[in-house]
Amino acid sequence: MQKQILIIGGGVAGLAAGCYALMNGYRATIFEMHNLPGGLCTAWERKGYLFDGCIHYLFGSGEGQPFYDLWLELGAVQGRLMINHTEYQRITDGEHTLIVYCNPDQLQDHLCQISPQDAPLIKQFCEGVRQFTRFDLSALYRKPRQLMNAADWREFGMKMMPYLIPMTRWGTLSAGEFAARFQHPFLKRAFAHMFSWEEAPVMMGMALLAYMHTITTPASRAVVHWLLPRRSKDASSGWVAKSSTKPRWKKSWSKTIKP
Numbered sequence: 001m002q003k004q005i006l007i008i009g010g011g012v013a014g015l016a017a018g019c020y021a022l023m024n025g026y027r028a029t030i031f032e033m034h035n036l037p038g039g040l041c042t043a044w045e046r047k048g049y050l051f052d053g054c055i056h057y058l059f060g061s062g063e064g065q066p067f068y069d070l071w072l073e074l075g076a077v078q079g080r081l082m083i084n085h086t087e088y089q090r091i092t093d094g095e096h097t098l099i100v101y102c103n104p105d106q107l108q109d110h111l112c113q114i115s116p117q118d119a120p121l122i123k124q125f126c127e128g129v130r131q132f133t134r135f136d137l138s139a140l141y142r143k144p145r146q147l148m149n150a151a152d153w154r155e156f157g158m159k160m161m162p163y164l165i166p167m168t169r170w171g172t173l174s175a176g177e178f179a180a181r182f183q184h185p186f187l188k189r190a191f192a193h194m195f196s197w198e199e200a201p202v203m204m205g206m207a208l209l210a211y212m213h214t215i216t217t218p219a220s221r222a223v224v225h226w227l228l229p230r231r232s233k234d235a236s237s238g239w240v241a242k243s244s245t246k247p248r249w250k251k252s253w254s255k256t257i258k259p
């Protein structure tokens with residue numbers, strides 16, 4: 001008799017678990033309490049507007065990147081147009097504008113132009129981004145800890161070793177704390193908002209820029225947007241999955257902070 005798996009929740013994790021269950025010969029049933037699948041990763045239409053409640057960036061949209069294999073297996077990336085962003089976002093107070101370039105060299109030059117007196121701090125930050133461009137984030141998720149054997153742990157340890165110092169240094173420092181070290185009043189405020197919330201660890205922002213930078217390098221042709229099926233309301237049959245082939249993108253997000 002075919003083995004069966006019952007999955008509670010039809011978010012991305014539940015849907016992916018269902019796909020992998022089928023690929024491994026199981027019969028899978030997903031129970032979703034909402035009337036739509038997708039969970040937090042969802043979009044909806046209202047009065048002619050499409051609201052995307054979730055995806056801003058997607059790890060693993062670049063061919064050759066470790067997470068890409070996962071999306072490929074799930075059938076999420078085939079035939080999708082991807083857009084690479086060279087800027088993460090822009091923050092302005094009306095007088096100054098911080099352009100958060102994904103390329104650490106470009107970001108360093110730009111930040112130093114805004115505030116030459118903060119150059120040592122800026123270099124530390126950009127060097128952190130450079131370090132994380134070599135960091136394989138998927139190593140943290142590749143295999144459940146409970147299933148790892150001694151060889152897996154050894155491989156994991158070897159991969160993590162070079163990053164122990166940067167992870168300890170930047171993983172425990174919040175964007176707000178780091179921002180407070182700047183002398184330039186605009187950067188002092190803007191840096192705290194750079195990765196959405198002040199409590200976010202600096203390492204999170206560094207890793208994000210590093211990932212976005214590696215997929216915009218010529219070696220890969222990848223993108224960071226609109227990977228998951230769009231959903232739109234069909235008047236006759238309710239909600240249907242719809243793949244977006246049309247690129248809808250903005251160069252970067254912008255945020256205004258009060259002068």
Ligand SMILES: Cc1cc2nc3c(=O)[nH]c(=O)nc-3n(C[C@H](O)[C@H](O)[C@H](O)COP(=O)(O)OP(=O)(O)OC[C@H]3O[C@@H](n4cnc5c(N)ncnc54)[C@H](O)[C@@H]3O)c2cc1C
Pocket residue numbers: 008009010011012013014031032033034037038039040041053054055056057058059
């Ligand atoms: C505003 C926002 C922006 C985001 N932006 C990004 C982004 O840019 N990039 C990125 O990678 N991630 C982003 N995320 C995070 C990402 O959306 C989530 O990590 C991911 O969707 C979580 O998927 P999940 O399946 O683990 O959980 P969920 O999406 O929470 O799915 C859980 C599902 O289980 C169902 N459920 C719960 N309890 C029961 C029950 N008892 N019975 C039946 N069904 C049940 C729920 O209805 C839901 O559908 C964002 C999240 C938010 C909210």
